[in-house]
Amino acid sequence: MANEEDKSDMAHEHDTQAVEKAYRPSPGLAVAVDDPVKNPGLPPHRARITDKDPQANRRAVRTIYTLFYVSVAASIWAVAAYMLFPIEGDNATMSAIRNNNLFIGLGIAFALLAIGIGAIHWSKAIMSDKEFVEERHTTRGSEPTRAAAVKAFADANEESGFGRRKMIRNSLFAALAASIIPGITLFRNLAPNDGKDPVQLLNETMWEKGERLVLDPEGTPVKASDVTLGSAFHIIPESLASLSHSDGYLEEKAKAIVLLVRLLPEQLTESEERKDWSYDGIVAYSKVCTHVGCPVALYEQQTHHLLCPCHQSQFDVSDHAKVVFGPAARPLPQLPITVDDEGYLVAKSGFTEPVGPSFWERH
Structure with missing residues (x-):
């Protein structure tokens, strides 16, 4: 029994020596104790x-x-x-x-x-x-x-x-x-530089009474029955679709572009003078943001909000496209619409106010 205990003690001592040897620093290895690391200073300057x-x-x-x-x-x-x-x-x-x-x-x-x-x-x-080294110092406003x-x-x-x-x-x-x-x-x-007042230029679009609403850019006329509930269509005047670039297609499109949306008629809040500006829940609003003129093209079906991606202005389609959030200064202009004898959506008139940004003086 004693021999077994002696053997066990010898084995334990042998293991202890092995561990100490394993963790013993090798010759020449510097061991940091309490001495702080000295600042080596700046390297020698090399002239260019x-x-x-x-x-x-x-x-x-x-x-x-x-x-x-x-x-x-x-x-x-x-x-x-x-x-x-x-x-x-x-x-x-x-x-x-x-x-x-x-x-x-x-x-x-x-x-x-x-x-x-x-x-x-x-x-x-x-x-x-x-x-160079700039030593830290307390900030103060002394002389x-x-x-x-x-x-x-x-x-x-x-x-x-x-x-x-x-x-x-x-x-x-x-x-x-x-x-x-x-x-x-x-x-x-x-802005066009032809001597006209910018407000007047933005008040004159290609929309007029009887102008059909057609898809952008295909130019396909839109029937009221084609506009499904919750859908949104990008619309231009029919006469614009036949206009060439040399005749000012881009300039006219930038002013006349419209977004067409359909809601339930009872979801619309309409003032008395605008009761007949929509048709069976279908409303048309200018697609040009009234902040700085970005295209308002993101439609949220659940909230009925139109979102401008540039500066996050939001407009409530169900309530005259009024501003509910963001920097836009006024609602989106509404295009009065109805249907013709063939069931196609047409404009009852042009816009009754200038489209686009509100930073010009308006009368």
Whole structure:
């Protein structure tokens, strides 16, 4: 019995020694106890070629302001392309629109790209790249703090060379200023420029009495019996379907597009003057959002709400398309409709108010 106990103790001692050996640090291995990790400091600074070679520095400076002037030229080209490839009147063909978008887009893209590459090259090759450590300190608005802030700006100006490298600075200002010009130029097409009042233009659509409602873009006339409960149809005037692009198809469609929805007649809340604007629960509203003109095309059958995907304005179809949520300022204009002798849906008249955004002065 004693021999067995001795053997057991020897085995336990052997296992303990094995474990200690396994976890014993190997020779030369440093073991951290209580000593904190020392700050290794910043690595040695490596001078760039532009720091060592004055000619390389001058080449980099020339490259930077050349890129900025390339940006100016690209911005000017974008404006020139707007004039060289017009898309108004008889020039409103698909080829002209494609070329207009392509060359204006290329001009704007190169203008912004040249500014970006020039700014990056400036920071990589010319600006000071010496590393420094900024110690944390408590934030306070004392005079020394203000003086330090002024000094920081002065140091940044000195390190970047912004104040003394006039060619780079002036070319950057020119590039930034020129990059805005194409956008300003494109504002010209936000509304037709034929001398008419914008409110009057948006009050004149191709809808008139007797105009049939047809599907967009097929041009198929719609019967009242085809409009099922809870359905929504994208509608244009029948006369618009035969209009060519050169005759202003896109411009007229942008104003005349309509959404047709059918509800149960008892679900409609209608004022006395609009009792006959719907037909058997079928209502037609302008598809152009009254916020900024996005297409209102998302219909929720359960809530009877129309949703604008751009800024989430919601309109209640069952109650004069009034605004129930979002930034839109007024309800969607309603198109009065009825049926003709053949059962096709037709307009009783045009819109009685301007369609589209509400940011113009309306009378």
